[in-house]
Amino acid sequence: MSADLPGALAGDRKDDHVRLVAAQHAGGPRRNGFDDVAFLHHALAGIDADRVDLGTEVAGARWPLPFYVNAMTGGSDATGRINRDLAIAARETGVAIASGSISIALDDPSRLPSFRVIRQENPDGFVMANLGVERSPDDARRAVEVLDADALQVHLNAVQETVMPEGSRSFSRWESSLEALLAAVEVPVIVKEVGFGLSARTLSRLRALGVTLADVSGSGGTDFARVENARRAGGEYAYLAGWGQSTVECLLDAPADAPTLLASGGVRGPLDIARALALGARAVGVSGSFLTTVLDEGAEGLVARVRDWTGQLTALLALVGAASPDRLTGTDLVVRGATAEYCRARGIDVAALSRRSEPPAGAERPPSERNPE
Numbered sequence: 024m025s026a027d028l029p030g031a032l033a034g035d036r037k038d039d040h041v042r043l044v045a046a047q048h049a050g051g052p053r054r055n056g057f058d059d060v061a062f063l064h065h066a067l068a069g070i071d072a073d074r075v076d077l078g079t080e081v082a083g084a085r086w087p088l089p090f091y092v093n094a095m096t097g098g099s100d101a102t103g104r105i106n107r108d109l110a111i112a113a114r115e116t117g118v119a120i121a122s123g124s125i126s127i128a129l130d131d132p133s134r135l136p137s138f139r140v141i142r143q144e145n146p147d148g149f150v151m152a153n154l155g156v157e158r159s160p161d162d163a164r165r166a167v168e169v170l171d172a173d174a175l176q177v178h179l180n181a182v183q184e185t186v187m188p189e190g191s192r193s194f195s196r197w198e199s200s201l202e203a204l205l206a207a208v209e210v211p212v213i214v215k216e217v218g219f220g221l222s223a224r225t226l227s228r229l230r231a232l233g234v235t236l237a238d239v240s241g242s243g244g245t246d247f248a249r250v251e252n253a254r255r256a257g258g259e260y261a262y263l264a265g266w267g268q269s270t271v272e273c274l275l276d277a278p279a280d281a282p283t284l285l286a287s288g289g290v291r292g293p294l295d296i297a298r299a300l301a302l303g304a305r306a307v308g309v310s311g312s313f314l315t316t317v318l319d320e321g322a323e324g325l326v327a328r329v330r331d332w333t334g335q336l337t338a339l340l341a342l343v344g345a346a347s348p349d350r351l352t353g354t355d356l357v358v359r360g361a362t363a364e365y366c367r368a369r370g371i372d373v374a375a376l377s378r379r380s381e382p383p384a385g386a387e388r389p390p391s392e393r394n395p396e
């Protein structure tokens with residue numbers, strides 16, 4: 024992500040991130056906010072799996088699958104190889120893919136191949152370029168050009184910058200910088216967090232600034248406060264671990280005037296994808312979990328993982344009676360635990376979520392639901 028560093032050190036930072044994120048995810052998936060959300064089981068709600076279509080509309084395009092490889096890496100030889108594996112898996116499965124922040128290669132063009140490999144391996148897929156919000160309009164145009172990108176992700180990472188030893192401490196110009204980036208590129212712009220969440224106020228503000236797509240990227244998965252703190256000799260920001268709102272909290276809190284929502288942060292498998300879609304996300308991004316898959320099992324392993332998740336997600340939609348991802352927003356959800364506590368504190372009515380499939384009062388019930396007596 025951002026910060027000015029001499030070339031070699033910047034590449035080291037990207038390798039550090041991968042190493043520290045892998046260490047964070049070692050030991051397998053951990054409990055997070057997604058565990059507080061359950062589909063209310065209706066024993067007669069199911070449909071046939073062959074009626075389920077997982078396709079979704081994002082950024083003016085039809086994605087065959089409602090989940091994608093979210094922003095991660097590039098900038099060194101090792102991270103270039105990771106991008107190659109991620110891109111091969113995207114090509115083989117049809118999932119959309121984002122690069123890591125391209126800033127490092129705009130500052131040092133010798134690093135461009137570690138990003139370009141994404142488009143080379145995946146010439147026809149949906150590819151997103153990624154850049155920090157503080158970069159110039161010219162940088163945004165170049166980032167899109169480097170990848171022949173279908174969309175530009177712009178990341179907001181104030182917590183990470185705060186903990187990063189070489190990070191920025193000046194955030195007041197981010198809104199005006201974002202407006203300039205929005206005006207600079209022709210492709211759709213997706214504004215994203217990096218694992219600390221977008222609040223209701225931020226989402227409304229983004230919409231007012233003209234943003235049409237936002238990835239809430241909340242807490243519960245990869246924690247960049249911990250990653251950057253591990254890179255500090257003194258480790259003095261350990262107390263910021265866990266900062267921010269979980270992905271589930273962000274989705275529950277999203278205001279009516281939010282941009283179209285994508286979700287990421289702590290997604291561990293098909294059930295978390297279904298939960299995020301049911302909470303209103305148009306598609307769901309996965310970083311840490313897919314990174315560990317390619318590190319352990321290469322591109323082939325990620326292809327198998329994506330196919331596995333696709334099959335299971337189709338089965339889950341059939342189970343809850345949703346023929347498509349958007350139909351999940353009509354299913355009943357029960358919210359418990361710390362997430363319910365968050366909703367109480369924020370005045371969010373979770374009881375209404377558990378009754379979304381009920382016909383409105385006074386409406387005639389369909390014949391199958393009528394009691395014959």
Ligand code: FNR
Pocket residue numbers: 024040041044093094095096122123124153176177178215216217218240243244245287288289290308309310311312314
């Ligand atoms: C990231 N992430 C990220 N985000 C971004 O917008 N630009 C970037 O350059 C990076 N770099 C990066 C490197 C690595 C190794 C990881 C794992 C992640 C953040 C990522 O896109 C996502 O928002 C968070 O990681 C939360 O999702 P997960 O990891 O919990 O699925």
